[in-house]
Amino acid sequence: MRLIGVLRHANALWLLPFLIAVDLSMIFLRDDHWVGVWPETAVAAQMPAMFLAMLAAAYAAWTARREERLGLAEQLEASVRPRWQRELLGVASIAAVTVVAYCVGFVVALARTLPQSPPGFSLVPGYWLLGLFPMLAAVGAGWILGKYLPSAIAAVVAGIGGFLAFAYFGEIGGERIVVISGYPDTHVDLFVVLTRVAAAVALCAVAILLPVRKPRSLRGAEQPSYPWARPLVLVPACVVVMISVFALGRAAGPAIAERAAVDPLCRGDQMKLCLWPEHEKYAPVVAEISQRVEALPDIFVREEDVAWEYGLRYRVDRLDDGTVDLGDEEQGSSTFEIFDGSPGAITREIARMISWRGYQGECAREVDEARDVTLRIDSWLEHYLAGGGSPGQIPAGDPEVGEQLQRGFDVANGDLSREEQFEWAEEQVEEYRSICPRDGQS
Amino acid sequence: MIEACDLRQSYRGRVIIDGLSVRLGPGIVSLLGPNGAGKTTLLRTLATIKPPTSGTFSVDGHVIDSPAALQQARHRIGYLPQAFGYDPSLTVQDFVHYAAWIRGVPRQQRSSHVASVLDDVRLAEHAKTKMRKLSGGMIRRAGIAWALVGEPAVVLLDEPTVGLDPQQRVAFREIVSRCGQQATVVLSTHLVDDVDALGGDVVVMNEGRALFHGTKDELAALGDAPSTGATPLERGYIRVLENAEATAI
Amino acid sequence: MSIEDLRTFLFLRRCWFGPVVVALVSVVTVVVGHHEVANPVPIAEGVATLPVWRLLSLIVAIMPAVLLHSPLGELESAAVREYWRVQHLYLAGSVVLYLGSFTVVAWLGLGGDTALIALRAMIAWLGLALLSGRMFGWSRSWLLPLVSVAILLFWGMDTGSTYVWWEFSARPHDDWKSAVVAGGLALLGAAIYWARSWRRHLLHPLRRARSLSR
Incomplete structure (x- = not known):
């Protein structure tokens, strides 16, 4: 059967423009820092997968007993095609519509980054595959619920339950169902993700093969209500395959793995800042930051220095919530990270370093007054390195911390000349040293 | 009796009923016309399922122009769609009793009305039978009981004879004939046989307009001249449709 | 209305599913409602999370609308006023029973503030469910609330990890802007529920004027 025929089945084709609209909105109507970086582009296009999965699960649950709802059960019972083939068509059509919408979003997102042709396209397919798993698994799980619960209740339980299950086993469960950041120091392990997709396909097979209770009018003495014989063999077989394949994937390691270091892309002379090549887009910003670092008073800069983007030279465990705990030793090393691509995020990391x-x-951690000074200096450094000139307010948070941060921010973005800012910064460092005389003599 | 005045009905921009003005009843009125003529839409409109796009209609002289008039009309109308829903787990009696309540039959009279109408449609002995155990013809008769319960002044039946075998159709005609003596029965059909057997008035519809309104004998008289069709009534019906086409050209 | 007609009315709507589903969801809410799960949206640093009870309350919220569905369809459309009165009472009773009992359970299991947020969210979702049911049929009442979940989860939190003003399922319990949004959605749903086709027809200003002048 042709693709369009599959899509038309189960009345799923109407869903396609709606899912495409949802997918494209989620990619483009939040932020666009991902444009120009292949792994970030792929992650941005992969992120709607959980939401598409939620809608697909609900629709699969709603569709599972469509034949019965439309009063077609009797005439289809007499058809040449066995039930599993008809169900296969239903499951395949919903899966196809969801995956097609996902692919459309992916292609459009890739087309947005293509003109900048950055390096690192090889990271893209892994993220694409990563997003397939929740969608296919959701269709299978939704279909199963739809077979045994009233359609409307099954739809909402499948949609909400599916999302919660993925969310639970996702980031917090350590399985990384979907990811929200395409750090260049990581990549998707294709083997692990392929085993997941295979497990999801097996779940769909289970959904199709599970016996369904026939309407009373179709139950006869010679024909049992539950045609158990075949599913009794096939369903356990599929479940075993599904669990084995998934276990194999887990045994093979995490879905998101560390990448080996590559030749970095470095900018600056005295203060050299080195990036992953995939972050080529940030090279001009980093070059400007490097120049501003070089211009800083001597108290801040060593004669020759190199700072590395996270993963190029130093690496520690990434925490469950996505942040990186550099630890005392690593904070002393020259490592920075680009979180969401904004110059502020880059300079925040470099300022801290x-x-x-x-x-x-x-x-600075033990004495409150010292902490306050470092907050002021860090805030000034962050905004000075970003170029200043953007007066405003630091977002509200802890009022005490916010006050110190705002003071540094105001110096960087106020009317003071560069030299006056440097003088202020040196005074702050002197104040710090008066509180902590033996600290910071590295 | 129902009186429609310049009634229009459209669906998604397409005109289904085009300025229909007609007086239906008393007695039996058959709506005759090809598929897509607008018969079902007219019945749904008269049954107050879908308000008209424009124009008005009245039931027993009461124009439906206020919520109170609408409620009044609904007490008087019994309606059976061509494909009606039912719950297979309900008994026939529950199904019809529920219809009596839906129609606002007074509580103390409901049981007697139900018993009477089940007797009329020859389902009294199946009153306690679940709907799923009924044959196709019996389900159709239960549907007719739904429409007739409470002795409504107007009974609207959409293609009621579809799916009935000849014996059931004869029985159905008896029921409708009896009902037609006290109420206005408007039924849609595309079977000329039904019209012939039921008698009463005939409205030939096509493309949302009434092409003919008269008795069955007047329609048959149009078929005296040589034309396609096996009976005078069929020939008359074909002639009306052909005349309309010729006029349109 | 006799007992047997009421029984048929409730039977046709499979009314027993409501208490069963609400009871199950309530139990799950008490047991795991406070657990935080990952919400896969980008924020400035780290991963956004949401408590499980936030989404579970949606299942309860749509029940009154979903259980208005009846297999009789058009046969009931032309019913007299008494039928509609019973349907309105049935809907109001379901709303009070399901939303009320879930709120009480949430209050006891998760605390007063959480219960109030859940109630506000359920009121908003009920409005969307009524709107959805009127547009697509009562058995599809889940459609718009489910779509709203995708919108709330993806755009409801800005990159600074703050819930936006219209996020009725997560803003603090005493936030008035999201309460207005929730109330507005509930009113919209109630208005659409009330405005059956004949009501719209008869209350059309022009027709009304013409009718009164007659």
Whole structure:
């Protein structure tokens, strides 16, 4: 049967424009920092997969007993095609519509990054495959629920339950059903993800083969209500396959694995900042930051220095919530990370690194007054390195912390000349040293 | 009796009933016409399922122009769609009793009305039978009981003879004839046989308009001239449709 | 209305599913409602999370609308006022029973603030369910609420990890803007539920004027 025929079946084709609209909205109507970086582009296009899965699960649950709802059960019971073939068509059509919508979003997102042709396209297919699993598994699970619960209740339980299950076993469960950041220091393990997809296909097979209770009018003495014989063999077989395949994938390691370091892309002379090549887009911003770092008073900068984007030289465990705990030793090393692509996010990391290497020590964590000074200096550094000139308010949070951050922010974005800012910064460092005389002499 | 005045009905921009003005009843009125003529839409409109796009109609002289008039009309109308829903787990009696309540039959009279109408449609002995155990013809008769319960002044039946065998159709005609003596029965059909057997008035419809309104004998008289069709009534019906086509050209 | 007609009315709507589903969801809410699960949306740092009870309350919220579905369809459309009165009472009773009992359970299991947020969210979702049911049929009442979940989860939190003003399922219990949104959705749903086709027809200003002048 042709693709369009499959899509038309189960009345699923009407769903396609709706799912495409949802998918494209989620890709384009939040932010666009991902444009120009292949792994970030792929992750942005993969992120709607959980939401498409939720809608697909609900629709699969709603459709599972459509034949019965439309009063077609009797005439289809007499058809040449066995029930499993008709169900296969139903499951395949919903899966196809969902995957087609997902692919459309993917292609459009890739087309957005293509003109900049950055390196690292090889990271894209892995993320594409990663998004397939929740959608296919959701269709299978939704179909199963739809077979045994009233359609309307099954639809909402499948949609909400499916989302909660994926969310639970996702980031927090450590399985990474979908990811929200395409860090260049990681890649998707294709073997693990392929085993997941295979397990999802097996779940769909179970959904199709599970016996369904026939309407009373179709139950006869010679024909049992539950045609158990075949499913009794096939369903356990599929379940075993599904669990084995999934277990195989888990045994093979995490879906998101660390990448080996590659030749970095470095900018700057005295203060060299090195990026993953996939982050080529940030090279001009990083070059400007490097120049501003080089212009800083001596108290902040060593004569020759190199800082590395996370994963190029140093690596520690990434925490469950996605952040990186560099630890005391690593904070002293020259590592920064680009979180969401904004210059602010880059300079925040570099400011922290410069502070640590220039003057800061353990005292900043132990003495409140020292902490306040470092907050002011870090805030000033972050905004000075970003170029300043953007007056405003620091987002509200802890009022005490916010006050210190705002003071640094105001210096960087106020009317002070560069030299006056440097003077202010040196005074702050002096104040820090008066509180913590033996700290920060690295 | 029902009186429609310049009634229009459209669906998604397509005109289904086009300025129909007609007086139906008392007695039996058959709506005759090809598929897509607008018969079902007219019946749904008269049954107050879908308000008309424009125009008005009245039931027993009461124009439906206020919520109170609408309620009044609904007490008087019994309606059976061509494909009607039912719950297979309900007994025939529950099904019809529920219809009596839906129609606002007073509580103390409901049981007697149900018993009477089940007797009329010859389902009294199946009153306690579940709907799923009924044959196709019996389900159709249960549907007719739904429409007739409470002795409504107007009974609207959409293609009621579809799926009935000849014996059941004869029985059905008896029921309708009896009912037609007290109420206005408007039924749609595309079977000329039904019209012939039921008598009463005939409205020939096509493309949302009434092409002919008269007795069956007047329609048959149009078929005296040589034309396609096996009976005078069939020939008359074909002649009306052909005349309309010729006029349109 | 006799007992047997009421029984038939309730039977046709499979009314027993409501208490069963609400009871099950309530139990699950008490047991795992406070668990935080990952919400896969990008925020400035880390991963956004949401408590399980937030989504479970949606299942309860749509029950009154979903259980209005009857297999008789058009046969009931031309019913007299008494039938509609019973349907309105049935809907109101379901709303009070299901939403009320879930709120009480949430209050006891998860605390007063959480229960109030859940109630606000359920009121909003009920409005969307009524709107959805009137547009697509009562058995499809889940459609718009489910779509709204995708919108709330994906766009309801800005990159600074703050819930936007219209996020009625997560803003603090005393937030008035999201309460207005929830109330507005509930009113919209109630208005659409009330405005059956004949009501719209008869209350059309022009027709009304013409009728009164007659």
